[in-house]
Amino acid sequence: MNQLLFMIHNSLELYESLCQPVCRNCNLPQTALDILLFLANNPEYDTARDICRVRGIKANLVSFHVEKLVQEEYLQREPVPGDRRQVKLLLTEKSQTVVEQGRAVQQNYREILTAHITPSDMEVFGRCMDTIRQNIEDAKHTETKAKLTEKGDKKR
Template structure:
């Protein structure tokens, strides 16, 4: 399937645009991605949210969050009502990284979508969202099926 082989081209291109930011601030790609995810999605501010939405592994997210915390870029705040609920807050020290990251993301989008009309951009987003929704639905069905198989054993 050509499309699936080509998605790595898009990811590689994105990483070229963001590499300058990562190098400048001595971040791994995962640390950068998490920081930008938290900025772009403020309502998803827990490690579990990052794992679930970004489809990242718990260990990679945990390691990256610890590193970001050690660098003074984020803080984890434990809920007073639920000790298991820990929110992640971006600290002021990360402002310049976020600013440069936003510029890199805009530059990437401009280049990746070059030559597309506004209508084509919306169509592309709609089709991509449908593909993702289909994949998510299948993954949920698969996970439920796997859980049922475990109970049968």
């Protein structure tokens, strides 16, 4: 397990170091770049709440960086019809250059990570990741059911 933790840590360090030229060139902090790329790569997730929930960035950081990105015209806000509390975040024309540069970094990062891995090993890895994802979802579902049952037992 320690190997996995070190690998994840080193992988994130590598990714951030690969992103630094884009961040410097565009005068953006890493978190702001992460937000723009998340929105570009995941159009089905287009709210600050989605970024927090799916990308795992803390709400105060998302709020701060979204505000700056709106002020700098990389993002614009659009109200969600029928839900005044929800606001969609839309990439602007200005963000397209940043997104293109960021996606090039992401492609380079993928190539570095998968160098010397055969297609058959990648298939096995993909199946393992799918199984781990399913195990996590099953465990979360089981934990949620247990909490609901526990709450029901306390009400009696």
